[in-house]
Amino acid sequence: MKKLPLLFFAVLFMIAGPTAWGQENGTIDTEHAIDDREIDARIEAIFDEMGGLQTVFVTVRSGVVTLRGKVREAALAEQAEAIAGRVAGVVAVKNEIEEVTSLSLRLEPVYERLRKRAVQTVAYIPLVAVALVVWVLIYAAGWYVARRDWPWSRIAPNSFIASLLRQLVRLIFFIAGAVMALDILGASALLGTILGAAGIVGLAIGFAVRDTVENYIASILLSVRQPFSPKDYIAIETYEGFVISLTSRATILIDPDGNHIRIPNATVFKSNITNYSRNPQRRFLFQIGIAPESNSDRALELALQKISSLDFVLADPGPDGWIDEIGDSTIKLTLTGWIDQNRTSFLKARSESMRLVKLELEAHGIPLPEPTYRLRIEGESAAALSGKPSREHAAPEKAPAEPEETTIANDTRPDQAVSRKIEEERSHASKGDLLSEVSPENLNG
Numbered sequence: 001m002k003k004l005p006l007l008f009f010a011v012l013f014m015i016a017g018p019t020a021w022g023q024e025n026g027t028i029d030t031e032h033a034i035d036d037r038e039i040d041a042r043i044e045a046i047f048d049e050m051g052g053l054q055t056v057f058v059t060v061r062s063g064v065v066t067l068r069g070k071v072r073e074a075a076l077a078e079q080a081e082a083i084a085g086r087v088a089g090v091v092a093v094k095n096e097i098e099e100v101t102s103l104s105l106r107l108e109p110v111y112e113r114l115r116k117r118a119v120q121t122v123a124y125i126p127l128v129a130v131a132l133v134v135w136v137l138i139y140a141a142g143w144y145v146a147r148r149d150w151p152w153s154r155i156a157p158n159s160f161i162a163s164l165l166r167q168l169v170r171l172i173f174f175i176a177g178a179v180m181a182l183d184i185l186g187a188s189a190l191l192g193t194i195l196g197a198a199g200i201v202g203l204a205i206g207f208a209v210r211d212t213v214e215n216y217i218a219s220i221l222l223s224v225r226q227p228f229s230p231k232d233y234i235a236i237e238t239y240e241g242f243v244i245s246l247t248s249r250a251t252i253l254i255d256p257d258g259n260h261i262r263i264p265n266a267t268v269f270k271s272n273i274t275n276y277s278r279n280p281q282r283r284f285l286f287q288i289g290i291a292p293e294s295n296s297d298r299a300l301e302l303a304l305q306k307i308s309s310l311d312f313v314l315a316d317p318g319p320d321g322w323i324d325e326i327g328d329s330t331i332k333l334t335l336t337g338w339i340d341q342n343r344t345s346f347l348k349a350r351s352e353s354m355r356l357v358k359l360e361l362e363a364h365g366i367p368l369p370e371p372t373y374r375l376r377i378e379g380e381s382a383a384a385l386s387g388k389p390s391r392e393h394a395a396p397e398k399a400p401a402e403p404e405e406t407t408i409a410n411d412t413r414p415d416q417a418v419s420r421k422i423e424e425e426r427s428h429a430s431k432g433d434l435l436s437e438v439s440p441e442n443l444n445g
Contacts, residue, residue: 034089063091131181142173218265232277245429289330330369
């Protein structure tokens with residue numbers, strides 16, 4: 001009974017045959033073997049049709065193919081082995097092909113490739129000429145469109161933006177011409193590679209010149225928004241001065257001392273800008289102290305009357321004043337007035353108002369505060385202090401009388417020297433200036 005399983009498997013093997021068992025396990029099928037001469041003839045026929053394999057000889061024994069001969073490149077030997085291995089009936093391939101070391105034979109395939117490429121290049125010359133003509137015509141059309149004043153002067157807020165739009169149009173037509181030329185040559189796929197490489201190079205350059213690019217973009221935005229006009233007196237962070245010009249990289253100011261201040265446009269765009277010239281009416285403010293025993297109400301009234309009587313102070317809005325602080329030895333009054341900056345210098349108006357209010361208070365017997373000190377002396381008697389002063393501490397001689405201070409306001413017109421300096425600087429910078437002479441309607445636009 002124990003021998004029945006073994007007998008069953010033996011009968012099954014005889015019925016199924018070696019093919020069903022051997023082929024599935026990677027064994028060689030010998031019943032359907034192809035004649036060696038047929039394999040030899042088949043391989044040699046294939047080699048005769050392949051360039052560079054005509055010098056390879058084939059020998060077949062029991063399905064084993066042996067390849068001999070010499071080839072000019074190692075790649076040809078590998079190709080011959082791969083071809084022989086795919087022929088039906090081949091059991092194994094022995095590659096005994098040698099690589100030629102002769103310089104003339106090794107250079108022959110290189111020469112053939114160069115000759116073929118030269119022939120192809122000559123054949124492509126008419127097609128390349130047509131592609132170049134199409135490219136030039138498309139670019140010329142873009143150049144003509146960009147060169148015209150209309151519509152760029154209508155849609156652009158200034159000449160700088162119009163120039164940028166023209167350059168963008170030229171670039172679009174240039175790329176369109178390149179696409180058409182490559183399409184004529186059948187090399188449209190090359191455009192993606194070129195654009196990809198250009199994008200990588202542009203990204204690298206952008207990181208390298210990031211500050212320059214940031215300033216350039218800021219100049220575009222500032223030229224569109226126009227937060228200030230030429231000759232405006234502005235403050236940007238800690239810098240103050242009159243606006244000379246806005247270039248593609250920086251904003252140029254000139255301070256009241258005649259010094260040039262060059263601020264990068266990226267800094268200007270991100271900073272707080274105070275424009276003192278946007279509204280021609282400007283308020284000046286100053287403080288003046290009076291003695292604590294003075295009539296502060298009367299002093300305030302006199303000060304406001306004096307400021308109101310000045311020709312350079314506007315009646316609407318009118319001056320104002322208030323008591324700002326009461327200290328141990330002084331009462332501080334704060335006084336304000338409005339001027340028209342187009343006719344009056346801000347600094348001169350403030351200076352004259354302070355001077356004339358001081359004279360007005362003194363003329364009406366309102367004393368200005370004096371420093372008060374309390375001294376405590378120890379170790380000396382009152383008798384020692386009551387003695388006559390020595391010659392060293394004698395009262396100084398009276399100085400010669402000085403002319404009385406005028407109560408008439410001095411000239412408060414804007415400084416003409418500064419105005420001439422600004423005009424001179426503006427004449428030199430007008431060509432590259434991105435600002436408009438017309439004041440912007442909305443600073444937050």
